[in-house]
Amino acid sequence: MQPIPVGLVGVTGYTGMELARILAVHPVLKLTRATSRAEAGKPLKAIYPFLEGFPAGDVAITAPDAADLAASCKLVFLAVPHGAAMDYAAELLVAGLKVVDLSADFRLHDAGVYADWYGLAHRHPALLPEAVYGLPELNSARLKTAKLTANPGCYPTSVILGLAPALANGLIDLTDIVADSKSGASGAGRKASTAMLFCEVHDTFRAYNLGKHRHTPEIEQELSKLAGATMTVSFNPHLLPIDRGILSTIYTKLTRVMAVEEVHALYAAHYADKPWVRVLPVGKLPETRYVRGTMFCDIGLVVDPRTNRLIVVSAIDNLCRGASGQAVACANLMSGLPVDAGLFLAPMMP
Numbered sequence: 001m002q003p004i005p006v007g008l009v010g011v012t013g014y015t016g017m018e019l020a021r022i023l024a025v026h027p028v029l030k031l032t033r034a035t036s037r038a039e040a041g042k043p044l045k046a047i048y049p050f051l052e053g054f055p056a057g058d059v060a061i062t063a064p065d066a067a068d069l070a071a072s073c074k075l076v077f078l079a080v081p082h083g084a085a086m087d088y089a090a091e092l093l094v095a096g097l098k099v100v101d102l103s104a105d106f107r108l109h110d111a112g113v114y115a116d117w118y119g120l121a122h123r124h125p126a127l128l129p130e131a132v133y134g135l136p137e138l139n140s141a142r143l144k145t146a147k148l149t150a151n152p153g154c155y156p157t158s159v160i161l162g163l164a165p166a167l168a169n170g171l172i173d174l175t176d177i178v179a180d181s182k183s184g185a186s187g188a189g190r191k192a193s194t195a196m197l198f199c200e201v202h203d204t205f206r207a208y209n210l211g212k213h214r215h216t217p218e219i220e221q222e223l224s225k226l227a228g229a230t231m232t233v234s235f236n237p238h239l240l241p242i243d244r245g246i247l248s249t250i251y252t253k254l255t256r257v258m259a260v261e262e263v264h265a266l267y268a269a270h271y272a273d274k275p276w277v278r279v280l281p282v283g284k285l286p287e288t289r290y291v292r293g294t295m296f297c298d299i300g301l302v303v304d305p306r307t308n309r310l311i312v313v314s315a316i317d318n319l320c321r322g323a324s325g326q327a328v329a330c331a332n333l334m335s336g337l338p339v340d341a342g343l344f345l346a347p348m349m350p
């Protein structure tokens, strides 16, 4: 198959770095443009020594310019902060390109909800209805014809995949869900901030934005679609002193008394043809290190008969499954390729 030239806006961020890693060995998607305002002019291998010897390492970093991207690429990944992505997306779509946006700019269907949670008026609300939420397990058919993909947030990926089978089978009370999620420090991005310095993150563990994190409306929007009813979720994030990985412990209430084996059978059947979701055997629980650098979402199930709770534990890699790998999976589908092209990634443990 002919190479498909792709662009990457925001190559110096953590998700941009991960995209560069994945695209360097992709069989069809060819990294042709990579942008950064701070590093323009350098070859990629100058900032990423791991690309030495790969053709992608010789790609010259350019300043972001929608006209140049439109002239050189067929599809562009936007790995930039929310608020910055929407104008690039609008311009590239008008020029006939396909866009995978890793930011939150097109994830929420309602521009009012976006404004409430992100403190920003959406400048292109007319594009919101055409954005497809980029979770391949849920939306692969729509992604095949999508021009604009809203790549999911990292925390939402772990929570939505963790709860989808329970909602599809009506196993849990929709009014009593608590997602207790923990992320490595790369989830906050690569820009400098005092709170993310080594001495502030290492050897401690803290909660933040309890009940008011921006991923809450995205989780509720997508879970409500799966449940067929409006849902609220208590979503509570924590910062782990590790560089990458997310582990979500999701506490739910069963609607009837069930053995864990029965729940496990329903989860296994739900994901039987979805090889990236690994429902672990009863008695096993996931760990971030076993999914590091991969597309896997590992799920462990516990039924606590004393409280009649189903506790779901899901683990993903925030940069690969929760961002850049998922973005490539979406780009594959949008380009007529197998969803897993270039994504046969084994864990990078330890």
Ligand SMILES: NC(=O)c1ccc[n+]([C@@H]2O[C@H](COP(=O)([O-])OP(=O)(O)OC[C@H]3O[C@@H](n4cnc5c(N)ncnc54)[C@H](OP(=O)(O)O)[C@@H]3O)[C@@H](O)[C@H]2O)c1
Binding pocket: 009, 010, 011, 012, 013, 014, 015, 016, 035, 036, 037, 038, 039, 064, 078, 079, 080, 081, 082, 084, 102, 103, 104, 152, 153, 154, 186, 187, 188, 189, 190, 191, 318, 319, 322, 323
């Ligand atoms: N980190 C994660 O785990 C994760 C997971 C899922 C989704 N996301 C989302 O993915 C996006 C990127 O995240 P990240 O963690 O990679 O961020 P990051 O580390 O802060 O990197 C941001 C990148 O965007 C570029 N940039 C910033 N403002 C720009 C602008 N106005 N125009 C063009 N380029 C601009 C920066 O380079 P220059 O300033 O040099 O141009 C840099 O390369 C964010 O929207 C984030 O919410 C992140």
